[in-house]
Amino acid sequence: MDLEDLRIFRAVVREGGVTRAALRLHRVQSNVTTRIRQLEQGLGVALFIREGKRMLLSAPGRVLLDYAERLLDLADEARAAVSEGVPCGRMRLGSMESTAAARLPPALALFHRRYPDVQLELRTGPTGRLLAEVAEGGLDCALVSGPVQDARLTAIPVFREELAVVAPAGHPPIRSARDVRQRTLLTFEPSCAYRQRLEAWLAADGVVPERVVELSSYHAMIGCAAAGMGIALAPLSLLDAHAGTVSVHRLPARFAETSTVLATRSGNVGPAVAALVEVLGIDLQDAPERALGQAA
Structure with a gap:
């Protein structure tokens, strides 16, 4: 068993099967299958319960996954420690989907040009889930709503955002939550900071949603709003591409204004994360060490 075996094993777990893991690792499927079989034979246990094309972790597999995560993290730390501060190895970045779509592409393109030895893994999700992953060591850093x-955790301010209500094209002006005609909320899961803010805006006017529909992407959310299914909350930075298909309604500043912060484990800004901070244009000398308060 070597680190590459563990890397392949972890990829199969994360991707839910050999096919997607092979794509993520840029390997042929047969190679991934063979390496998993050899790992099982070497350990003398079945790491997965195979149900057709599905691969579920067995009890020994869950034990190994915990060790694999720690060993691979240690290997990355060791690589960074001996590289004299030169960014290299793996960096696991989390991001809200809106930030990944509207803010990150130019920054990540620049990051890849400057630091080709860093293997960047980007995962999107809601603020609550991303913060939990950073705190537990599953992510090195994450762009979340502050x-x-x-x-x-340490939180470094990165972007200012203005949130707005998204409704079907032609919807009358929305000056308060009571003006909303279709009171179905199109949102992400409950740990989404923007969902919590939308619910707070409605509650401030005594409006109770008739229904909440949880979606997994802004593309679906805005498409459903355009079709008249309900309303959503999104950053203005994301909405330029959807001009004409939906109506956009500004909110009072206390609900509209928010910041996106880069969250890391305190004292754990390694070379790769520091390089990302540089690319994002953040001055660590001016940035506060910790932004406190309830997540929006």
Whole structure:
């Protein structure tokens, strides 16, 4: 068993099967299958329960996954420690989907040009889930909605955002939550900071949603709003590409204004994360060490 075996094993777990893991690792499927079989034979246990094309972790597999995560993290730390501060190895970046779509592409393109030895893994999700992954070591850093309240984390302000209500094209002006005609909310899961803010805006006017529909992407969310299914909340930076298909309604500043912060584990800004901070144009000398308060 070597680190590459563990890397392949972890990829199969994360991707839910050999086919997607092979694509992620840029390997042929048969090679991934063979390496998993050899790993199982070497350990003398079945790491997966195979149900057709599905591969579910067995009890020994869950034990190995915990060790694999720690060993691979240690290997990355060791590589960074001996590289004299030169960014290299793997960096696991989390991001809200809106930030990944509207803000990150130019920054990541620049990052890849400057630091080709860093293997960047980008995962999108809602603020609550991403913060939990950073705190537990599953991510090196994440772009989330601030402020952040967790003594284990450092939050560095990166972007200012203005949130707006998205409704079908032609919807009358929305000056308060009582003006909303279709009171179905199109949102992400409950740990989404923007969902919590939308619910707070409605509650402030005593409006109770008739229904909540949870979606997994802004593309679907805005498409459903355009079709008249309900309303959503999104950053203005994301909405330029959808001009004409939906109506956009500004909110009072206390609900509209928010910041996107880069959250890391306190004291864990390694070379790769520091390089990302540089590319994003953040001055660490001016940035506060920790942004406290309840996540929006």
